[in-house]
Amino acid sequence: MKLTNKIGVIVDSFGVGVREGLKNAAEVGAEGVQIYAVSGEMDPATLSTTDRKELKAYIDSMGLEIAALCGDLGGYGFQDATVNREKVAKSKQILDLALDLGTNIVTTHIGIVPEESHPYYQPMLEACAELAAYAAERNAYFAIETGPETALHLKTFLDKLSSRGVAVNFDPANFVMVTGDDPVQGVYTLKDHIVHTHVKDGLKFHDFVDPIAIYGFLGHKGMSHEEISDMAAAGEAFREVPLGEGSVKFDDFFAALSEIGYTGYLTIEREVGDNPKADIHRAVEFIKKFR
Numbered sequence: 001m002k003l004t005n006k007i008g009v010i011v012d013s014f015g016v017g018v019r020e021g022l023k024n025a026a027e028v029g030a031e032g033v034q035i036y037a038v039s040g041e042m043d044p045a046t047l048s049t050t051d052r053k054e055l056k057a058y059i060d061s062m063g064l065e066i067a068a069l070c071g072d073l074g075g076y077g078f079q080d081a082t083v084n085r086e087k088v089a090k091s092k093q094i095l096d097l098a099l100d101l102g103t104n105i106v107t108t109h110i111g112i113v114p115e116e117s118h119p120y121y122q123p124m125l126e127a128c129a130e131l132a133a134y135a136a137e138r139n140a141y142f143a144i145e146t147g148p149e150t151a152l153h154l155k156t157f158l159d160k161l162s163s164r165g166v167a168v169n170f171d172p173a174n175f176v177m178v179t180g181d182d183p184v185q186g187v188y189t190l191k192d193h194i195v196h197t198h199v200k201d202g203l204k205f206h207d208f209v210d211p212i213a214i215y216g217f218l219g220h221k222g223m224s225h226e227e228i229s230d231m232a233a234a235g236e237a238f239r240e241v242p243l244g245e246g247s248v249k250f251d252d253f254f255a256a257l258s259e260i261g262y263t264g265y266l267t268i269e270r271e272v273g274d275n276p277k278a279d280i281h282r283a284v285e286f287i288k289k290f291r
Contacts, residue, residue, distance in 0.1 A: 008067035008267035032067035067265035068105035077111020081123035104140035135165030147174025151186035173200035177238035187256035201246030233272035
């Protein structure tokens with residue numbers, strides 16, 4: 001098995017801003033990038049048509065392309081019906097920006113998907129149904145990042161939607177570090193829904209890791225990327241580690257992606273570490289060994 005997928009990196013992982021992060025991405029050998037587009041310099045509400053064209057031209061000039069945008073809105077995802085109208089509207093703005101920049105994928109966390117009988121289930125389903133319809137009309141995807149629930153539970157939720165506009169951003173390390181679900185089997189379970197991947201590795205130190213403690217839940221704390229990064233670095237219950245040093249079996253993971261016919265990006269995510277550029281460069285070289 002030889003990989004033919006392009007390699008991407010998350011620009012924000014470098015921690016140096018978008019323009020400098022794009023330079024770093026090119027220097028480590030990436031072919032594409034993913035960028036957070038919720039606030040700050042990438043907020044779609046502040047990027048004019050001219051700004052978007054200039055940014056796309058700059059990215060093109062570096063020999064890169066946009067693999068996806070990240071549209072995580074934090075908090076409780078779409079569990080809270082009282083704020084879903086605003087969050088859905090913001091998500092649509094991010095997708096419109098993605099299309100302007102040349103990609104049709106926005107990755108996001110929607111919150112922990114509870115059991116169908118739970119009162120938060122229906123608001124989540126309704127919000128995702130609206131987003132799925134909006135994306136499908138544009139031949140695009142909102143890709144839910146794996147991690148808070150098992151692959152089978154996520155598939156059951158997705159199968160209730162009437163279109164494929166809400167899909168999956170598959171992160172194997174999140175399965176390893178949180179639910180303990182087998183990421184290789186997860187690829188086969190979610191094979192009809194995967195449109196993007198994060199390539200990351202990790203270790204789990206406790207038999208049970210509570211997803212609510214990591215991803216939040218309405219009535220408890222909300223989700224915070226900063227807190228998740230701190231937990232992944234501290235390594236009390238789980239730890240993010242460089243590729244090949246954790247529990248993800250990448251030979252089997254890449255083989256599974258190849259077998260299901262996945263041709264999209266393998267996007268490196270590095271949320272911890274004192275020298276992210278060096279770590280990301282090593283990750284690029286790690287993936288290239290499978291080509």
